[in-house]
Amino acid sequence: xxxxxxxxxxxxxxxxxxxxxxxxxxxxxxxxxxxxxxxxxxxxxxxxxxxxxxxxxxxxxxxxxxxxxxxxxxxxxxxxxxxxxxxxxxxxxxxxxxxxxxxxxxxxxxxxxxxxxxxxxxxxxxxxxxxxxxxxxxxxxxxxxxxxxxxxxxxxxxxxxxxxxxxxxxxxxxxxxxxxxxxxxxxxxxxxxxxxxxxxxxxxxxxxxxxxxxxxxxxxxxxxxxxxxxxxxxxxxxxxxxxxxxxxxxxxxxxxxxxxxxxxxxxxxxxxxxxxxxxxxxxxxxxxxxxxxxxxxxxxxxxxxxxxxxxxxxxxxxxxxxxxxxxxxxxxxxxxxxxxxxxxxxxxxxxxxxxxxxxxxxxxxxxxxxxxxxxxxxxxxxxxxxxxxxxxxxxxxxxxxxxx
Amino acid sequence: xxxxxxxxxxxxxxxxxxxxxxxxxxxxxxxxxxxxxxxxxxxxxxxxxxxxxxxxxxxxxxxxxxxxxxxxxxxxxxxxxxxxxxxxxxxxxxxxxxxxxxxxxxxxxxxxxxxxxxxxxxxxxxxxxxxxxxxxxxxxxxxxxxxxxxxxxxxxxxxxxxxxxxxxxxxxxxxxxxxxxxxxxxxxxxxxxxx
Numbered sequence: 082x083x084x085x086x087x088x089x090x091x092x093x094x095x096x097x098x099x100x101x102x103x104x105x106x107x108x109x110x111x112x113x114x115x116x117x118x119x120x121x122x123x124x125x126x127x128x129x130x131x132x133x134x135x136x137x138x139x140x141x142x143x144x145x146x147x148x149x150x151x152x153x154x155x156x157x158x159x160x161x162x163x164x165x166x167x168x169x170x171x172x173x174x175x176x177x178x179x180x181x182x183x184x185x186x187x188x189x190x191x192x193x194x195x196x197x198x199x200x201x202x203x204x205x206x207x208x209x210x211x212x213x214x215x216x217x218x219x220x221x222x223x224x225x226x227x228x229x230x231x232x233x234x235x236x237x238x239x240x241x242x243x244x245x246x247x248x249x250x251x252x253x254x255x256x257x258x259x260x261x262x263x264x265x266x267x268x269x270x271x272x273x274x275x276x277x278x279x280x281x282x283x284x285x286x287x288x289x290x291x292x293x294x295x296x297x298x299x300x301x302x303x304x305x306x307x308x309x310x311x312x313x314x315x316x317x318x319x320x321x322x323x324x325x326x327x328x329x330x331x332x333x334x335x336x337x338x339x340x341x342x343x344x345x346x347x348x349x350x351x352x353x354x355x356x357x358x359x360x361x362x363x364x365x366x367x368x369x370x371x372x373x374x375x376x377x378x379x380x381x382x383x384x385x386x387x388x389x390x391x392x393x394x395x396x397x398x399x400x401x402x403x404x405x406x407x408x409x410x411x412x413x414x415x416x417x418x419x420x421x422x423x424x425x426x427x428x429x430x431x432x433x434x435x436x437x438x439x440x441x442x443x444x445x446x447x448x449x450x451x452x453x454x455x456x457x458x459x460x461x462x463x464x465x466x467x468x469x470x471x472x473x474x475x476x477x478x479x480x481x482x483x484x485x
Numbered sequence: 486x487x488x489x490x491x492x493x494x495x496x497x498x499x500x501x502x503x504x505x506x507x508x509x510x511x512x513x514x515x516x517x518x519x520x521x522x523x524x525x526x527x528x529x530x531x532x533x534x535x536x537x538x539x540x541x542x543x544x545x546x547x548x549x550x551x552x553x554x555x556x557x558x559x560x561x562x563x564x565x566x567x568x569x570x571x572x573x574x575x576x577x578x579x580x581x582x583x584x585x586x587x588x589x590x591x592x593x594x595x596x597x598x599x600x601x602x603x604x605x606x607x608x609x610x611x612x613x614x615x616x617x618x619x620x621x622x623x624x625x626x627x628x629x630x631x632x633x634x635x636x637x638x639x640x641x642x643x644x645x646x647x648x649x650x651x652x653x654x655x656x657x658x659x660x661x662x663x664x665x666x667x668x669x670x671x672x673x674x675x676x677x678x679x680x
Contacts, residue, residue: 127629
């Protein structure tokens with residue numbers, strides 16, 4: 082075998098040799114079995130390498146498009162805990178700072194400026210969903226450190242929620258409205274690393290195991306009370322945020338198989354009062370389970386049902402993808418509530434589509450026939466709408482479930 | 486195929502116009518391919534996940550300047566490969582050990598001996614690829630798996646054509662040496678089947 086020719090076989094295989102060298106190699110190959118065999122080996126290596134399968138952890142590819150989209154819609158939605166592990170105390174310290182310093186200052190400012198509040202943005206002036214949810218354009222994809230992102234997002238959320246909060250509860254000086262609940266939830270680092278994602282996907286019961294497992298409100302509260310300062314703070318936060326409506330009131334509406342996960346997700350609903358035409362029924366859902374005709378309602382008091390910007394609510398719902406079955410179901414219902422609360426918003430169509438897509442994700446994770454039935458029903462209702470702008474997405478979600 | 490291409494161009498045009506749902510669909514279509522490129526170069530799932538997400542984010546940011554007449558696949562793979570190589574070049578890149586095996590085993594054939602040999606051959610080849618120096622590995626993956634031209638690889642990784650050629654030659658020599666004992670029977674079977 083000629084060493085000179087052997088050096089060229091790799092490039093010959095790729096048809097990257099100049100014509101003169103190529104001819105020389107071909108001539109040599111006609112008389113040299115060893116080089117010809119080596120060329121076959123090189124080709125076989127390439128073919129074998131192409132045939133190697135690469136497989137990611139279960140569920141990874143189901144979630145990835147949504148994770149990328151969440152980063153585009155809201156760059157703060159993704160931290161990089163795999164490379165940037167903040168100790169738990171830093172999150173607690175950030176939350177404490179917000180609760181102890183920022184919130185009182187904001188509230189003072191809100192009360193001082195109350196008569197000159199800015200009006201809520203008008204729906205007609207809002208950009209479409211994609212544009213509204215693309216702060217990346219401004220951020221240019223920069224990789225802010227987690228602390229900076231946390232501070233920026235908290236500041237932004239403070240700015241967004243403070244006027245609305247003051248508007249919603251002008252007479253309750255001792256009651257801090259939704260902002261505290263937001264801060265509490267937002268101070269939690271998002272579940273975004275692969276390890277966390279895989280752990281959540283593979284062990285959906287894990288959060289529930291560490292949290293109260295009883296489904297009764299009293300038992301849950303007892304368990305939370307015994308759960309240490311964080312849990313106690315959560316109870317306080319929920320009570321304050323609910324503003325007269327007990328936390329369990331809504332949690333029960335979400336059919337929480339896993340109370341901890343569902344409650345965490347419920348905070349998305351609970352965080353901010355939403356608009357409801359009559360100030361009473363925010364959303365109603367019904368579903369049949371074994372013919373029992375289970376009917377569920379999400380009801381808010383008239384005090385709580387204050388007009389709020391759908392954009393602010395939409396941004397709160399666009400958080401890192403729900404990753405447990407209970408969280409997915411709760412998120413599905415949160416999107417449903419959004420669509421019912423803001424039926425004329427340009428964001429409503431997106432919310433309706435997300436009801437279906439989140440329902441499909443719940444079915445894929447849990448394979449509960451009830452989720453499948455709900456998904457089919459939701460998809461059918463959406464596809465019947467004359468204003469369905471994303472019927473293709475809904476059909477795709479349905480098709481993926483029916484013919485995986 | 487043609488319709489699919491048009492469909493892709495339409496999706497990309499919508500994504501270019503700011504439709505995030507369209508871009509989400511683009512991610513759905515290309516995620517496995519991009520992930521495969523990233524994982525084969527960086528070898529760790531968590532790092533590959535970062536690379537894939539960053540690649541799509543960068544592609545989205547650069548969509549305004551993207552020529553819709555060009556195929557999206559090679560472009561996004563080049564971005565991912567570039568990010569992956571930058572990672573393995575970076576001082577913080579940790580190349581410790583081989584990663585946990587997420588590899589999927591294909592369906593076995595009817596001959597138990599061949600099954601064992603083929604499974605073993607795949608494992609040997611996988612280990613050999615992962616054992617290549619990172620920059621040889623990147624060049625090999627882009628050529629053998631992604632079938633990029635030398636010029637495309639050179640542009641993607643910022644190398645000269647000569648460097649691409651020599652790294653590819655060295656990578657293939659090492660891989661061929663590792664898997665030769667297994668490829669012999671496979672080649673003979675293939676030749677026999679061809680007669």
